[in-house]
Amino acid sequence: VTGTEGRVAGRVAAMRPSMLRELVAAAGTRPLLTLAGGVPPPEAFPFDALADAAGQLLASGDAGVLQYAPTEGDPGLVDLLVADVERRVGITGAGGRVVVTAGSQQALDLVAKVLLDPGDVAVVECPTYVGALRAIAAYEPRIVGVPVDADGMDVDALSQMLDDGLRPKLCYVVANFSNPSGATLSAKRRCRLAALGAEHGFLVIEDDPYGQLRFRGEDVPAIAAEDGADVLYLGSFSKTVAPGLRVGYAVAPPWLVRPLVVAKQATDLTSSSFNQRLVAALLETPGWLDRHVTGLRRLYGERASALAVAMDTHLAGRLAPNRPDGGMFTWAAITDGPVDAVTLAAACMAHDVAIVPGTEFAVDGGFERDVRLSFSVLSPAELDEAMRRVAAAFDELLG
Ligand SMILES: Cc1ncc(COP(=O)(O)O)c(C=O)c1O
Numbered sequence: 001v002t003g004t005e006g007r008v009a010g011r012v013a014a015m016r017p018s019m020l021r022e023l024v025a026a027a028g029t030r031p032l033l034t035l036a037g038g039v040p041p042p043e044a045f046p047f048d049a050l051a052d053a054a055g056q057l058l059a060s061g062d063a064g065v066l067q068y069a070p071t072e073g074d075p076g077l078v079d080l081l082v083a084d085v086e087r088r089v090g091i092t093g094a095g096g097r098v099v100v101t102a103g104s105q106q107a108l109d110l111v112a113k114v115l116l117d118p119g120d121v122a123v124v125e126c127p128t129y130v131g132a133l134r135a136i137a138a139y140e141p142r143i144v145g146v147p148v149d150a151d152g153m154d155v156d157a158l159s160q161m162l163d164d165g166l167r168p169k170l171c172y173v174v175a176n177f178s179n180p181s182g183a184t185l186s187a188k189r190r191c192r193l194a195a196l197g198a199e200h201g202f203l204v205i206e207d208d209p210y211g212q213l214r215f216r217g218e219d220v221p222a223i224a225a226e227d228g229a230d231v232l233y234l235g236s237f238s239k240t241v242a243p244g245l246r247v248g249y250a251v252a253p254p255w256l257v258r259p260l261v262v263a264k265q266a267t268d269l270t271s272s273s274f275n276q277r278l279v280a281a282l283l284e285t286p287g288w289l290d291r292h293v294t295g296l297r298r299l300y301g302e303r304a305s306a307l308a309v310a311m312d313t314h315l316a317g318r319l320a321p322n323r324p325d326g327g328m329f330t331w332a333a334i335t336d337g338p339v340d341a342v343t344l345a346a347a348c349m350a351h352d353v354a355i356v357p358g359t360e361f362a363v364d365g366g367f368e369r370d371v372r373l374s375f376s377v378l379s380p381a382e383l384d385e386a387m388r389r390v391a392a393a394f395d396e397l398l399g
Pocket residue numbers: 038102103104105106129131174179207209235236237238243247248
């Protein structure tokens with residue numbers, strides 16, 4: 001952020017703008033095929049179910065639908081969430097530990113606000129979700145990245161850092177189908193991470209917006225379900241219902257509930273009562289969410305496969321993708337020529353296709369030869385055309 005010297009706080013100077021915004025300005029003339037954002041496509045939105053629920057809520061004349069809700073969340077929704085995280089995630093005793101938030105993004109801001117003094121250490125998996133990096137960085141900690149491999153965060157590397165004297169206050173992971181790497185943290189590493197948190201006194205933040213979107217393999221038990229784990233579990237309805245509702249939630253360890261609630265009071269008093277009631281209405285309808293999510297898994301599974309086939313057809317030897325078991329992202333290494341990811345993304349944009357360079361997800365540099373591709377938005381035919389355009393961008397760069 002420039003041109004604001006002396007007017008805005010020092011921490012603003014360190015805030016990085018989104019590279020994607022700048023790339024979009026360089027788009028060509030055809031409709032843009034975007035693999036940039038991890039967003040649901042319009043066909044994933046449950047318009048009818050939401051219209052029914054909204055009509056009924058407003059017709060009910062119940063003032064609670066439009067009144068301020070308790071900061072912790074609408075009591076009806078909170079009860080449903082307590083039951084849902086027990087059934088689905090294996091978190092027992094969540095009563096009194098739930099805080100409904102404006103998406104999990106708000107929970108990330110709140111937890112960073114209540115835990116971090118300037119100079120404290122925050123550990124993140126690396127590459128990591130940019131929104132988490134930005135939320136955490138605003139409180140001026142020292143952010144330390146731990147490398148990720150096919151089994152998620154390298155917990156042995158973290159253990160070594162702890163042995164070498166690192167004293168983090170928190171450790172952020174997306175254990176299921178991570179953004180951006182697509183990797184899933186192995187069961188063994190989850191246990192180990194929970195144990196390291198307990199032993200060294202840091203909070204594990206388990207951000208799980210994608211866990212329900214598994215299209216291959218078996219669920220892995222949540223870190224928050226480990227006995228004695230000091231974990232902040234974050235859930236969201238952004239990817240399973242609609243991000244525009246801005247309904248997410250945190251299940252916090254008992255000591256952290258009150259600070260989060262007090263911080264949220266200062267931020268926005270409460271999340272939207274109406275939207276919380278909408279989500280509650282969907283959760284209350286027997287079998288509705290399970291059916292809806294089954295459809296989403298099929299949709300994203302088909303698209304992930306279509307992207308893999310398209311990359312194999314058009315980009316073999318140029319991009320080496322991984323094979324996520326769920327979620328919305330494939331991470332791919334550039335394997336051809338002296339091409340870096342930022343240059344490739346810019347060349348792709350000139351061919352009207354948007355991908356994100358790996359550098360966006362870095363803590364201290366790196367990922368110059370990696371890119372993130374989201375398969376959530378485009379149809380199989382569009383994914384094929386998009387990879388054809390990426391191949392044309394490569395042809396141009398390599399002469
Ligand atoms: C890993 C991760 N966490 C959190 C979020 C924010 O989601 P929400 O809409 O719930 O704020 C996203 C959104 O893309 C995400 O990918």
